[in-house]
Amino acid sequence: MTKAASTIIAAHRGGALEAPENSPTSFRHASGLAVDYVEFDVHPSADGQLVVHHDAVFGRMTDLTGPVAATPWADIAKAKIKGTDGERPLLLDEVIDIFEPTAIDLRLEIKSAADGVPYPGLEAEIAYALVQRKMLPRTLISAFNIDTLGRFMDIAAPRDFLWLVSPQTFRQIGGIGSVLAVAQRFGIPEIAPRIQVMNEGVVAAGKAAGIRVGAYAVNEEADIRAMLALGVSAFTSDRPTLALKLRDELSGA
Numbered sequence: 154m155t156k157a158a159s160t161i162i163a164a165h166r167g168g169a170l171e172a173p174e175n176s177p178t179s180f181r182h183a184s185g186l187a188v189d190y191v192e193f194d195v196h197p198s199a200d201g202q203l204v205v206h207h208d209a210v211f212g213r214m215t216d217l218t219g220p221v222a223a224t225p226w227a228d229i230a231k232a233k234i235k236g237t238d239g240e241r242p243l244l245l246d247e248v249i250d251i252f253e254p255t256a257i258d259l260r261l262e263i264k265s266a267a268d269g270v271p272y273p274g275l276e277a278e279i280a281y282a283l284v285q286r287k288m289l290p291r292t293l294i295s296a297f298n299i300d301t302l303g304r305f306m307d308i309a310a311p312r313d314f315l316w317l318v319s320p321q322t323f324r325q326i327g328g329i330g331s332v333l334a335v336a337q338r339f340g341i342p343e344i345a346p347r348i349q350v351m352n353e354g355v356v357a358a359g360k361a362a363g364i365r366v367g368a369y370a371v372n373e374e375a376d377i378r379a380m381l382a383l384g385v386s387a388f389t390s391d392r393p394t395l396a397l398k399l400r401d402e403l404s405g406a
Contacts, residue, residue, distance in 0.1 A: 166207060195263060203244055206221055216232060260295060289310070336364050353383060
């Protein structure tokens with residue numbers, strides 16, 4: 154198997170450059186692709202519903218404004234996602250409804266509030282929902298906050314865990330060696346830095362440490378080709394159709 158064929162591809166927010174992100178349309182689109190995962194984000198509503206939405210605050214993608222966590226589901230359910238024909242944001246259960254019958258697994262990012270502070274108890278609420286739907290073994294849990302992953306580890310054992318490492322965190326911690334040391338201390342099996350810091354040295358260091366190294370924000374053709382050539386473990390892309398095409402080409406499929 155070539156490096157390209159072994160790289161896992163996740164449709165980022167359902168494929169945000171192919172359909173409005175985290176919308177029913179984007180998820181239905183992704184469900185028909187040969188991606189390995191669909192990636193999406195979860196915030197709590199004011200009344201404890203698990204809302205699939207990227208930003209902590211409404212406005213960029215909907216006609217609703219204000220923090221997701223301060224808004225009751227009854228109001229969110231009336232919101233319209235920009236670029237769609239009146240579609241509303243989905244709940245975690247509704248995204249599961251789309252992908253449960255498929256071979257595509259879930260790559261669920263647990264979000265924090267706009268100030269970066271984790272939502273109290275969100276890990277347990279997500280774990281409970283996944284257990285109820287029997288989707289825990291088909292879900293990779295990701296987060297930028299490594300303590301969030303640690304709390305989830307104490308609660309449940311999903312398919313896998315992934316630490317998303319922002320460029321700022323990468324620099325502040327001290328580069329790939331320090332990042333991998335933190336991941337080892339927490340028992341995190343996979344990290345994903347943003348593509349801007351990715352190179353052969355980063356991937357090689359991960360292999361030496363026994364930690365898989367993926368990437369995120371891999372959208373341009375040159376970047377997709379570069380990550381496939383490096384043999385990263387996985388990456389998210391807003392252009393999953395292109396990513397799949399290039400993976401097939403490079404692997405000789």
